Amino acid sequence: MAKQNGKSEVYARPLRRMLVGALVVCLLAIFVFWRIDSPRAERFRAAVVDAIVPQMDWAFIPVKKTVDMIEGFQSYARLQKQNQDLRRELQQMKAWREAALQLEQENAKLLDLNKVRLDPALTVVTGMVLADSGSPFRQSVLLNVGAARDGIRDGWAVTDGLGLVGRISGVGRKSSRVLLLTDSASRIPVHIQPSGQRAMLSGDNTSLPLLEFIELPEEVRPGDRVISSGDGGVFPAGLLVGQVVQTRDGRLRLRLSADYERLEFLRVLRSQPAETINSPATLIGPLRSVPEASLEPQGVGPADG
Amino acid sequence: MAESTASAHWSYRGLYLLLVAIVGFAQLLPFSPGPGTFPGPDVILLITCAWVVRRPDFLPTLLIAAVFLLGDVIFMRPLGLWAAFVVMGTEFLRMRAVAWRDLNFLLEWFMVAGVLSAMTLVNRLVLWVIFVDQPALGLTLIRLLGTIAVYPLVVLLAARFFGLRKLAPGAVDRLGHKH
Numbered sequence: 001m002a003k004q005n006g007k008s009e010v011y012a013r014p015l016r017r018m019l020v021g022a023l024v025v026c027l028l029a030i031f032v033f034w035r036i037d038s039p040r041a042e043r044f045r046a047a048v049v050d051a052i053v054p055q056m057d058w059a060f061i062p063v064k065k066t067v068d069m070i071e072g073f074q075s076y077a078r079l080q081k082q083n084q085d086l087r088r089e090l091q092q093m094k095a096w097r098e099a100a101l102q103l104e105q106e107n108a109k110l111l112d113l114n115k116v117r118l119d120p121a122l123t124v125v126t127g128m129v130l131a132d133s134g135s136p137f138r139q140s141v142l143l144n145v146g147a148a149r150d151g152i153r154d155g156w157a158v159t160d161g162l163g164l165v166g167r168i169s170g171v172g173r174k175s176s177r178v179l180l181l182t183d184s185a186s187r188i189p190v191h192i193q194p195s196g197q198r199a200m201l202s203g204d205n206t207s208l209p210l211l212e213f214i215e216l217p218e219e220v221r222p223g224d225r226v227i228s229s230g231d232g233g234v235f236p237a238g239l240l241v242g243q244v245v246q247t248r249d250g251r252l253r254l255r256l257s258a259d260y261e262r263l264e265f266l267r268v269l270r271s272q273p274a275e276t277i278n279s280p281a282t283l284i285g286p287l288r289s290v291p292e293a294s295l296e297p298q299g300v301g302p303a304d305g
Numbered sequence: 306m307a308e309s310t311a312s313a314h315w316s317y318r319g320l321y322l323l324l325v326a327i328v329g330f331a332q333l334l335p336f337s338p339g340p341g342t343f344p345g346p347d348v349i350l351l352i353t354c355a356w357v358v359r360r361p362d363f364l365p366t367l368l369i370a371a372v373f374l375l376g377d378v379i380f381m382r383p384l385g386l387w388a389a390f391v392v393m394g395t396e397f398l399r400m401r402a403v404a405w406r407d408l409n410f411l412l413e414w415f416m417v418a419g420v421l422s423a424m425t426l427v428n429r430l431v432l433w434v435i436f437v438d439q440p441a442l443g444l445t446l447i448r449l450l451g452t453i454a455v456y457p458l459v460v461l462l463a464a465r466f467f468g469l470r471k472l473a474p475g476a477v478d479r480l481g482h483k484h
Contacts, residue, residue: 020396023370027392030374030385035435041384048378056330063334134332135380136344136448137440141335185438205440263335 042170050172053131053142060130124267125150130175137205139183140169141263148173150268155234157269163257164188164228164241165266178266181209181241181256190241190254191229195219198229201241201254208245208253222246226254236271317363320467321356325349325372329379344444346452349376350391351459354417357395359460359469361402369395383437390424406471410457418453425449 034041075082127145145152156168158178166186170177179186186203192214199214214220224244230237242256328348349372356364373388397420405413425445432439439445463469 020366020392023366024389024392027370027374027385027389031383031389034384035437045378045381045384048375052379053333056333059330060334064336067336129335131333132335133381134329135382137444138381140381184440205444 046170046172046177049142049170049177050146050175054144054174057130057144123270125152125270126265126267127176128265129263137184139180139186139203139205140166141178141180141266143176143178143266143268144174145268146174146176147171151270152176152268156271157228157235157239158266159239159269160258160263160266162240162259164239165258165260165263167235168268176268180260182207182260188235188241189229189231190226191237192220192244193225193227195224198231199226201226207260208247208255211244211252211254214252217252220244220252222252236269239269314363317356317360317467317469318365318368321352321364321368322372324352328352329376332380344448344451346455347448348455348459349373350421351452351456352463353391353395354398354421354456355460355463356469357398358402358405358413358417359463359471361399364395366392366396366399383432386431387428390428394420394424410460414453414456417456421453422449 125145127143127150129141130144131142133140133142143152143158147153152168152171154168154171158165158167164181166178166180166183167188168176169179180203181188181201182203182205184203184205186201186209188201190199190201190211191197192199192211195216197214197216197220199220200212201209202212203209211220211226222243222245226241226244228235228237228239228241240257242254242258245253245255247253353364353369353372357369370388370392373391374385376382377384377386377388398417401416405416408416429439429442429445
């Protein structure tokens with residue numbers, strides 16, 4: 001900028017260099033702050049995104065709709081074939097539905113006989129996907145539900161109605177960010193179904209996240225169902241996540257049940273924090289000298305639930 | 306570009322901001338939120354480099370810092386680090402912009418490619434040293450190569466549609482200063 005002739009340039013150049021140096025130091029200071037006090041920096045980031053991105057809603061929606069419309073026109077060409085495919089699929093689904101209804105009745109009967117108490121029903125908040133993460137290395141989407149109106153909190157699970165999509169990480173007043181299972185920072189504990197193996201599902205920026213820390217990998221087969229396990233108390237247990245697949249290099253990965261190509265409306269599951277048990281059991285409690293008189297039968301603890 | 310008045314400066318700055326806003330907006334559009342196959346080029350960075358090499362006087366350093374810091378916040382990058390490297394890289398280009406005025410395009414492309422590679426690698430190195438999670442090396446390199454490959458296209462489009470060209474040697478601005 002400062003390109004004056006003559007003498008002033010002699011001073012302008014070093015001064016400019018110093019100012020640019022100061023600017024770089026400022027930016028690096030911001031980086032150090034981010035590294036040291038990450039939660040606060042991320043809250044700041046959520047607040048900035050919350051202030052900017054929902055404002056652009058009016059522009060996002062028409063563009064998105066237009067592109068969807070063009071895609072819709074393209075799919076008219078394949079309508080005939082699609083229709084046939086759908087009919088065939090519907091036929092198969094009817095059979096499954098019948099099976100599911102019967103199993104549901106049977107399940108209800110058995111639960112009733114066993115007097116099993118299920119988790120209190122999870123309630124959901126449905127939100128619309130506002131924006132992408134904007135970077136090819138970060139897998140997250142922004143929802144239009146936030147802390148102020150909808151009471152969204154960090155860590156809640158998000159599904160697309162069928163399968164798990166990710167979890168809330170970063171909440172603003174009117175928006176919240178969903179960390180997808182494919183992000184390289186995503187780790188959730190899962191349960192592989194018929195064999196009952198526990199594993200960790202860790203995203204690695206590919207569309208098939210990796211299954212790690214399986215106790216007995218030889219008992220796991222491609223096609224096994226994978227559901228979330230409640231380990232760690234962060235996630236509700238029993239949400240469908242996907243199916244095991246084996247890649248060519250022999251590693252076990254997961255094909256997600258959620259349709260990642262069409263993330264449009266997502267459900268955030270309000271999960272109640274698990275109740276903690278903090279009083280010691282009277283039956284097997286700490287050893288102490290008990291007076292003889294109190295050794296009469298006290299009623300068995302767990303039976304009153 | 307005979308006219309290089311203050312209003313032209315501001316209109317080019319506005320144009321730069323508009324382009325950056327459009328590209329950023331397009332990146333945020335939720336078309337396929339899942340992981341894609343290959344990461345695309347970093348168009349905002351390319352626009353900035355082309356601008357700085359062509360007309361350094363149109364693009365103040367502070368504006369670049371502000372744009373990339375905001376980009377760090379919105380695109381979920383570590384705050385500040387990438388912006389700092391972009392400022393340093395563009396400053397390197399800016400210092401040599403006048404000297405490179407007569408350079409042919411191939412050499413300019415080489416230089417920009419060198420600066421972009423250095424920025425990317427040092428950025429990775431710093432993040433690696435302080436244990437920040439980062440994407441796979443292969444993906445980063447693919448993105449870098451894609452970015453370098455698209456540079457001539459960005460320059461061509463900028464010259465064709467926005468008249469962004471290097472100043473002729475000895476051109477004089479409104480106040481009589483030589484560039």
